[in-house]
Amino acid sequence: MKSFMALLKRDLVLAWRQGGGVGTAVGFFLTVIVLLPLGIGPDQSLLQRIAPGGLWIALLLSVLLSADRIYQADYDDGSLEVLTMGAMPLEIVAAVKSLSHWLTSGLPLAIIAPLLGFLLNLDTSLVFPIMGAMMLGSIGLSFLASLGAAVTVGLRRGGLLVSLLVLPLYVPVMIFGISASSGGLSGPDVSSAAMGILSGITLVILVVAPFGSGAALRTYMR
Amino acid sequence: MAKIEKFANPTRFLRLQEKVQLWLVAITVILFAVGLYYSLVKAPADYQQGETVRIMFVHVPAAWGATMVYAVMALSSAIGIIFRHPLADLSAKAAAPIGAVFTFLALFTGALWGKPMWGTYWVWDARLTSFFVLFLLYLGYMAIWQAIDDHHRAARIAAIVALVGAINLPIIKFSVDWWNSLHQPSIMSMKGSSVHSSILIPLLIMALAYSFLFLTLHLLSLRAELRKHKIRQLQMQAAKRV
Amino acid sequence: MDSSFDLINSMLYIVGMKLTGKALSCERGGRQVFDGLDFSVESGGMLELRGPNGAGKTSLLRMIAGLNEPARGEFEIQEGDNEVNLAQICHFIAHQEAFKPALTVAENLQFWADFLSGSDDKADISVALEAFSMEPLAELSAALLSAGQKRRLALGRLAMIKRPIWLLDEPTVGLDKKSVGQLQSLMRQHLDEDGIIIATTHIDLGMEGAKVFDFATLPERADHGMYDDADLEEGML
Numbered sequence: 001m002k003s004f005m006a007l008l009k010r011d012l013v014l015a016w017r018q019g020g021g022v023g024t025a026v027g028f029f030l031t032v033i034v035l036l037p038l039g040i041g042p043d044q045s046l047l048q049r050i051a052p053g054g055l056w057i058a059l060l061l062s063v064l065l066s067a068d069r070i071y072q073a074d075y076d077d078g079s080l081e082v083l084t085m086g087a088m089p090l091e092i093v094a095a096v097k098s099l100s101h102w103l104t105s106g107l108p109l110a111i112i113a114p115l116l117g118f119l120l121n122l123d124t125s126l127v128f129p130i131m132g133a134m135m136l137g138s139i140g141l142s143f144l145a146s147l148g149a150a151v152t153v154g155l156r157r158g159g160l161l162v163s164l165l166v167l168p169l170y171v172p173v174m175i176f177g178i179s180a181s182s183g184g185l186s187g188p189d190v191s192s193a194a195m196g197i198l199s200g201i202t203l204v205i206l207v208v209a210p211f212g213s214g215a216a217l218r219t220y221m222r
Numbered sequence: 223m224a225k226i227e228k229f230a231n232p233t234r235f236l237r238l239q240e241k242v243q244l245w246l247v248a249i250t251v252i253l254f255a256v257g258l259y260y261s262l263v264k265a266p267a268d269y270q271q272g273e274t275v276r277i278m279f280v281h282v283p284a285a286w287g288a289t290m291v292y293a294v295m296a297l298s299s300a301i302g303i304i305f306r307h308p309l310a311d312l313s314a315k316a317a318a319p320i321g322a323v324f325t326f327l328a329l330f331t332g333a334l335w336g337k338p339m340w341g342t343y344w345v346w347d348a349r350l351t352s353f354f355v356l357f358l359l360y361l362g363y364m365a366i367w368q369a370i371d372d373h374h375r376a377a378r379i380a381a382i383v384a385l386v387g388a389i390n391l392p393i394i395k396f397s398v399d400w401w402n403s404l405h406q407p408s409i410m411s412m413k414g415s416s417v418h419s420s421i422l423i424p425l426l427i428m429a430l431a432y433s434f435l436f437l438t439l440h441l442l443s444l445r446a447e448l449r450k451h452k453i454r455q456l457q458m459q460a461a462k463r464v
Numbered sequence: 465m466d467s468s469f470d471l472i473n474s475m476l477y478i479v480g481m482k483l484t485g486k487a488l489s490c491e492r493g494g495r496q497v498f499d500g501l502d503f504s505v506e507s508g509g510m511l512e513l514r515g516p517n518g519a520g521k522t523s524l525l526r527m528i529a530g531l532n533e534p535a536r537g538e539f540e541i542q543e544g545d546n547e548v549n550l551a552q553i554c555h556f557i558a559h560q561e562a563f564k565p566a567l568t569v570a571e572n573l574q575f576w577a578d579f580l581s582g583s584d585d586k587a588d589i590s591v592a593l594e595a596f597s598m599e600p601l602a603e604l605s606a607a608l609l610s611a612g613q614k615r616r617l618a619l620g621r622l623a624m625i626k627r628p629i630w631l632l633d634e635p636t637v638g639l640d641k642k643s644v645g646q647l648q649s650l651m652r653q654h655l656d657e658d659g660i661i662i663a664t665t666h667i668d669l670g671m672e673g674a675k676v677f678d679f680a681t682l683p684e685r686a687d688h689g690m691y692d693d694a695d696l697e698e699g700m701l
Binding site for chain 3: 002003005006007009010013014017018073076077078079081082083084085086087088221222
């Protein structure tokens with residue numbers, strides 16, 4: 001437990017002190033939100049219709065693009081090797097680092113995003129459903145991003161590859177995330193069912209991703 | 223590793239492959255000749271879709287093949303990662319491009335079919351969308367092999383990618399179906415209502431032809447991979463002597 | 465997690481511990497680095513690994529640390545006791561210092577102290593600071609340290625967290641004379657407390673009674689990958 005807290009605390013402090021932390025992710029998110037109406041035109045009713053989707057896509061990209069900081073520095077400076085020598089299995093190390101990534105990217109974005117939704121003329125009744133669905137869904141997004149980062153950690157130009165590998169895996173989270181975000185609009189049953197399935201998918205990811213990440217990191221350290 | 227190497231025995235594989243190669247090519251050619259004859263000439267035109275229904279004979283088996291090849295790839299990856307069987311790693315690697323081509327063929331013929339049927343080349347139909355994602359998974363898998371120089375490392379990482387993809391495929395399929403049913407498309411489903419035997423038989427022959435095509439190409443590219451491996455090894459030995 | 469810590473703690477008090485490597489073989493990138501390597505070190509003993517570059521000295525250390533897998537062969541602790549996870553009773557000081565420039569010296573040390581020692585062990589970073597006279601640097605950002613100071617910071621892990629086996633990869637690189645002296649006294653103290661040290665080195669570490677293992681004495685082996693050379697002669701390829 002002490003190892004767990006120590007690692008979580010260190011990663012949070014590092015994310016806070018170094019660039020590429022919360023601020024950058026929010027800035028990126030904002031940029032995508034601004035580009036969206038510029039791309040499709042300022043029609044208020046059209047914007048209202050695409051607002052949830054736009055917010056989710058901005059969330060996917062922001063979480064993904066901050067993924068490379070999860071393991072890269074630890075891999076480069078030798079910390080990852082020392083991290084394998086504690087009592088904590090590498091899989092748990094991967095889970096803790098994914099968790100801290102969520103705390104510094106997905107979670108703050110999930111809180112801020114629906115508010116920025118007003119820029120897209122978002123239906124006010126959707127603010128809280130979106131917030132809830134994004135909080136839950138972004139956990140899975142962070143863990144998958146972390147898996148992608150682990151699988152490419154030893155590669156010099158892993159950035160584009162991470163997107164190619166991870167974005168297809170984001171499909172289920174996005175589909176059920178958006179369904180769950182729809183609130184009562186497509187029927188209360190639909191959104192609560194979607195929320196349930198989203199929880200299930202998140203659980204599967206929580207199990208699979210750390211194992212995959214741990215195995216990949218071990219392979220790169222060989 | 224020595225024991226495992228004997229167990230894998232690439233030499234025995236190469237010998238076997240050499241023996242069956244001609245037969246496999248012959249069977250594949252015959253199956254395609256018969257299958258295409260039945261599907262393009264013998265099978266009746268559909269009363270609704272007309273002659274365009276014949277695209278199905280190329281499209282459906284390609285789609286089946288694409289899924290099957292991913293299963294082969296995932297299984298090979300699992301064997302490679304669990305038993306450290308070097309031939310299994312190469313088998314997964316060799317399967318990927320074939321699977322990607324099958325998937326592309328399924329998407330491409332699907333689009334060709336869509337034009338006369340739906341009046342547009344692309345419709346975000348559940349099946350097409352899932353296959354699009356499958357295509358992306360194949361591309362990602364192949365990109366991993368390209369990006370990593372060290373063979374053993376590449377094999378391990380690629381296997382992880384393939385297995386994660388295999389776990390996710392059913393979830394992706396399920397979610398795309400959900401998404402599709404939610405948006406209630408006004409398009410007709412790709413599957414015919416009931417399949418008549420005059421269509422089913424050529425379809426099955428074509429499916430068999432695709433399977434043999436895969437087997438032939440897979441074994442052939444496995445041979446090529448093994449040779450590539452040997453060349454690298456000889457180069458390394460040569461470099462060491464200097 | 466806690467039970468494994470108890471195990472580690474109890475390991476510290478086993479006198480007469482013996483680390484043995486049997487018929488170890490190392491392969492990297494399909495190339496054989498060494499084969500049939502045997503060694504053993506007992507409590508209070510030190511092993512110096514010597515040999516040319518690329519002979520596999522660092523690979524052997526990483527193998528003991530659990531970072532590389534031996535292609536063949538195995539390790540044994542004591543007699544037949546393989547239950548303990550070797551990595552958890554080892555310190556591995558590699559070339560890279562494993563420190564974050566964004567944290568202070570004290571924060572860096574505190575993190576490793578908490579992470580590596582786990583539960584209720586009171587790992588004290590002041591021990592690490594004292595061992596290499598780094599007290600004045602404690603509140604400094606690690607980004608400002610010189611190469612030698614970073615090295616001392618990494619070696620500080622040895623002093624503050626008790627682990628019976630030390631794996632040191634060229635520990636003296638970048639150290640001044642005074643720091644080398646401090647490292648030597650730390651190593652002597654560790655051996656006196658029945659610890660084990662395995663170190664790669666180019667220079668004489670000045671440790672009396674250290675066994676030397678020279679990689680140059682290992683027989684050279686031919687590479688073999690997936691094929692035997694017989695395949696070539698048979699014209700299969």
